[in-house]
Amino acid sequence: MNPKDRMTAVARRLRTHYGPVRPPRPEPPLDLLVRTILSQHTSDRNRDAAYAQLREAFPTWDWVATARTKAVADAIRGAGLHHQRAARIQDVLHRVQDERGTLSLDFLAKLSDDRAVEWLLSLPGVGKKTAYVVLLFGFGRPFFPVDTHIARVTQRLGLWDGRGDPHNLLAPLVPPGAELELHLQLIRLGRELCRPRAPRCPDCPLLGLCPSGKQSVQSPPGKETR
Numbered sequence: 001m002n003p004k005d006r007m008t009a010v011a012r013r014l015r016t017h018y019g020p021v022r023p024p025r026p027e028p029p030l031d032l033l034v035r036t037i038l039s040q041h042t043s044d045r046n047r048d049a050a051y052a053q054l055r056e057a058f059p060t061w062d063w064v065a066t067a068r069t070k071a072v073a074d075a076i077r078g079a080g081l082h083h084q085r086a087a088r089i090q091d092v093l094h095r096v097q098d099e100r101g102t103l104s105l106d107f108l109a110k111l112s113d114d115r116a117v118e119w120l121l122s123l124p125g126v127g128k129k130t131a132y133v134v135l136l137f138g139f140g141r142p143f144f145p146v147d148t149h150i151a152r153v154t155q156r157l158g159l160w161d162g163r164g165d166p167h168n169l170l171a172p173l174v175p176p177g178a179e180l181e182l183h184l185q186l187i188r189l190g191r192e193l194c195r196p197r198a199p200r201c202p203d204c205p206l207l208g209l210c211p212s213g214k215q216s217v218q219s220p221p222g223k224e225t226r
Ligand code: SF4
Pocket: 153, 156, 157, 193, 194, 195, 199, 200, 201, 202, 204, 205, 206, 207, 210, 212, 213, 214
């Protein structure tokens, strides 16, 4: 089976296993951007706690932009690297304010996909994953963000070999229109079954499609082979 057909089969099996995803609650794109910046190199739980504390301490983005950086850092301490992240968030807010005259990313709706990505990538500290999350979840654009779970699961599935940029390699394999659902379901699989250590391959709905899973089921760690 070629990689594109395998990705289509993965999407189908995950939908059968988990059911269709519920559309996430709409969120302003700037909120998504800040939350995704907070998610870099930290757990979802720490990110959510830090984001909630930030919004409680500073109810508007104007307040965050004009606050002392130390006060912003204190609010997001739980996410780790808080001084660096606070400065980055403020840099992004200042750039949006200076360039657009308002703290909103709604103008991206009027740009082409390429121009919107280019603009987001020009922001300090914003990479493809963050830009694609904003465009996929904030604007319903057909981008496929690859986080650490998706990178690991798709590598085990033999959809890429761990070299190069997974965004460029995986996006062409995703069935059109399946970007959001597949993104969320691969992350769920990565958290629940295809964990970094000791993946639960015998329970996995993708076992029949997965070279790594088949190998580990045939030769589980610790089993002697003669
Ligand atoms: S079969 Fe195992 S390695 Fe393959 S995707 Fe499932 S849990 Fe991950």
